[in-house]
Amino acid sequence: MLNPATPAFIDSLNLPPAAIKEASDSYLTEPRGRWKGQGVVLAPSSTEEVAQIVAACHRDRIGIVPYSGGTGLVGGQLMPDGPAPVVLSLERMTQIRDVFPSENVMIVDAGCILADVQTAATDAGRLFPLSLASEGSARIGGLLATNAGGVNVLRYGNARALCLGLEVVRPDGTIWHGLTRLRKDNTGYDLRNLMIGSEGTLGIITAAALKLVPQPAGIGAAFMAVPSPQAALDLLALAGDYIGDGLSAFELIHRQGLDFLADVGPDIKPPFKDTPDWMVLIDVGLPRGIAPDEALMALFEAATEAELVTDGVIAQSEAQRAAFWNVRESIPEANRRIGSVSSHDISLPLSAVPDFITKAAPALAEIGDYRINCFGHLGDGNLHYNVFPQPGRTRSDHENDRAAVKTCVHDLTASMGGSVSAEHGVGRLKVNDLLKYGDPAKLAMMRSVKDALDPQGVMNPGAVLNQV
Template identity: 75%
Template sequence: MSNLTPATASFIDNLTLSDGTIRDATGRYLTEPRGRWTGQGIVLAPATTAEVAHIVKSCNDAKVGIVPYSGGTGLVGGQLMHDGPVPVVLSLERMNAIRANYPSENVLIAEAGCILADVQTAAADVNRLFPLSLASEGSARIGGLLSTNAGGVNVLRYGNARALCLGLEVVRPDGTIWHGLTRLRKDNTGYDLRDLMIGAEGTLGIITAAALKMVPQPANIGAAFMAVRSPSAALDLLAMAGAHFGDGLSAFELIHRQGVDFMSETGVDVRMPFAEQPNWSVLIDVGLPKGLSPDEALTDLFASAFAEDLVTDGVIAQSDAQRDALWAVRENIPEGNRRIGSISSHDISVPLSHIPDFIAQGMRALAEIGDFRINCFGHLGDGNLHYNVFPTAGKSRADYDHVREAVKTCVHDLCDSFGGSVSAEHGIGRLKVSDLEKYSDPVKLAMMRSVKTALDPVGIMNPGAVLR
């Protein structure tokens, strides 16, 4: 701990918790999934909201920064502070209880350290569904998911994390506790502080618990892979699927052949749905009421789409195991990407009707910078693309260090020109602070800074994240 500032050292010396949970800040607390960032800090792991409040108040009094740490799965550096005065890394991992479950209300109360998969299990135990679902659900925690307003594969039907939360318990920067764990679905008593905290990435307070919405389990679920002629055809198929299934359409994922080729190239063990992988395909997932057959409904959709020349081939799951196998293709695309190593990864969204033009113009614009492999995939149903740029075969991402910034600027400028967002679901963190400043409305930024100053006047909450 020799690198601590005097303020932090004095703070640690005077801090007392029920079991002295001061941990070495090593390993997972100081790294992030892509390996581009490392952090610093002293890790504290409180077990109760009262302990969180004690830590936060002590930090505020000593002017010591706090970096909230959830599951560590964030991709924009929000959980790491790599320079400046050494902060306290506040981990909520010990606050992992399901405090209450109200199946008749479709609500459960979960502490911020609950792993998403455990919340899904708690809902399933009472024959309900907590529909937030993403690749890191085995390690991502509720506090971080709400703080980044996480998305995932079911946003099309159920919305982002924000739409799945009714109330919050939050420790404010001065150490006071906002007891906002309401289970009400209608409450117009003043400003919506819940929505202010969700998506704030720990810069306005520490979420310690949440009242989360559950939904009934769909009676019948099904999935299909369909080969489409182009991104434009995929959009037409999305509209057709919406007409066929209505609210029963749960997910609609766009997949480019490059992602499948990466899995084959790097030995990711996944069974591919087609003998000859098409350039573009979509994964469709549905959840239908009792008495409706997903198999028949998806077959009808394929027949209609084939007649309109939108699709050329299809595979429809005939069992839960086959559905899982189809989803395994989509869920392992990020692993293939990781093994290749991207030059620059982009979490973007553009208006749905502009997606085909964005994809075509992006390829042409990047070709003017250099020779790349592009893996464009993601949640077409809500306009969120993961548009990632990779080295050509035989080269590494280090060979492209000199053009990485140009690649990112090219993609983000094009996204902005289409009226899109350069952060669809991953947040701003520290990686995209300059992007937020470049592409946001100045009035929006001024309002955000006013809120930050009002709620965190000392500036201890996740300093350097989102705003600087």
């Protein structure tokens, strides 16, 4: 049984005033506005202060909710009920500790904002390739704790693939000094990968050794209109043949996303005069001697001959490439302004994606009349399949059928060998989904790990695994 974080408990920590924050809405709400959290907000400035707070919470059985950039979409960063927890923010831990350009390694505090890490890598002549719409506010600790994906997974992998070592405060307050820069280390269990994706339920990530990569000599992008999702999938295979490892991102976009942008903003310049039903955004990073625009033109010509594309536009400058990506990265904000009935972060075997899209719409039509905005990272099988009300209605009009909509999408995803959480994590939103669709043996192993590392149950209570 957990206890609340009382004023007397906070006083006993003897923290400096800067470490005690007002529990404002910025800490206690999530981006979609569906849940409201609670608790006392503490913002330590060092790993030692984190350890001090965690040790005290362990001793007094007070829950800890790790708070990173607050951009999570599954409620992992807030606790809506139960004894008031400590909301532990790492916003004051933002140091770039060291950069080793010749090793392609950077050591950073977990509170560093992703965009700042990208800039530091660029300043060192390198690239940190993790990239997503919220990179201006998402922090490294939360990105690792959720094993974030983003647009470059096709080439560089999830956050997990971009981390060599971690510093972690364990649930009892002791510190695991695992900031290794080694690329080979087979000395026992892989604790780094156990912590990555654990969503703060097994410890607090306080620092990370990140992998950097060389900057591509030439970068480019193209929008191509495709007649169907199947054609997009075939184009992905053709792009692999023509561009190989230089293919960085391959995004599938439905016209509904651009229609939303036209209706509610943000204001963008559409890539086509007449918006097609389906399009893909392709991004490449190529070595010296290969011109990106020429490689993309060769791909476009081959795809046209194979009847996989009906139109296309290739970026002629970095500014135009950035404008292309602004279209893609603005879609989630337009979605938020419209207000979804239910949003879904799913993944499927690549060959199953077109069949899923074909089957999902008529299945949802049996529940109600909706608009569907389907977009995502086709290169790694990750779709954001989001369901919206028709014009003139709001998501509150469909609140009673929201659960049925989610069940419909998730049941179909599971039946086709997919996952109901591709890159956003489980948080609190999908705890029951994990129970429903997860393998029983896997769940038992996860529970054993949780009980062994956090016997008091203080780490992010109710996230990922239901409380028992």
